[in-house]
Amino acid sequence: QVQLVESGGGLVQAGGSLRLSCAASGRPFSSYAMGWYRQAPGKQRELVAAITSGGSTNYADSVKGRATISRDNAKNTVYLQMNSLKPEDTAVYYCGAGLRVGALNYWGQGTQVTVSS
Numbered sequence: 479q480v481q482l483v484e485s486g487g488g489l490v491q492a493g494g495s496l497r498l499s500c501a502a503s504g505r506p507f508s509s510y511a512m513g514w515y516r517q518a519p520g521k522q523r524e525l526v527a528a529i530t531s532g533g534s535t536n537y538a539d540s541v542k543g544r545a546t547i548s549r550d551n552a553k554n555t556v557y558l559q560m561n562s563l564k565p566e567d568t569a570v571y572y573c574g575a576g577l578r579v580g581a582l583n584y585w586g587q588g589t590q591v592t593v594s595s
Contacts, residue, residue, distance in 0.1 A: 480504040480584040482573045487589030490563055494593075498558040500573030500586060507554040511579045514547060514558045516569035516591075526571065527558060528579040536579070541567075563593045 486498040498514065513528035527537045527547035535547050546559040556573065571589050574582030 480510065480575045482575060482584060482586035484571065484573045484586040484589040487571060487591045489592045489594065492563060492565055492593055492595050494563050495559070495561045496563065496591060498560070498571055498573075498589060498591070500556045500558075502554045502556070502575060504584075507549075508551040509577075510575045511577065511582065512547075512549060512556040513574045513576075513579060513582050514556075514571055515574060515582075516567075516571045517588075518566075518569040521569075523572070528582075529556065530579055560591075563591075565593045565595045567591060568593050 481503045514526040517523040549556045573586040575584040576582035
């Protein structure tokens with residue numbers, strides 16, 4: 479069992495930056511793939527970025543060049559740095575964990591990111 483707690487969301491102006499954090503507890507964090515997903519009102523949840531246990535990353539096309547996912551295994555934490563934020567980045571951002579990037583089965587409660595124009 480893994481428990482995930484996101485933080486760092488908030489209201490930011492377009493062009494600004496945020497760093498989201500996801501603190502994990504439970505099984506050894508280093509063995510898990512981690513991902514950030516987001517869900518905007520009326521839309522499906524979509525992948526933003528993911529990182530494997532080995533540190534390989536992938537990003538949605540919509541955030542490439544603006545987002546960086548990283549992990550600190552010593553702190554059991556995964557981060558999502560978002561720069562040059564756009565109003566269309568507004569969503570609830572969820573942190574997920576699983577044995578594979580394509581099979582995240584533990585989720586946090588989400589953190590709201592609102593980007594004003």
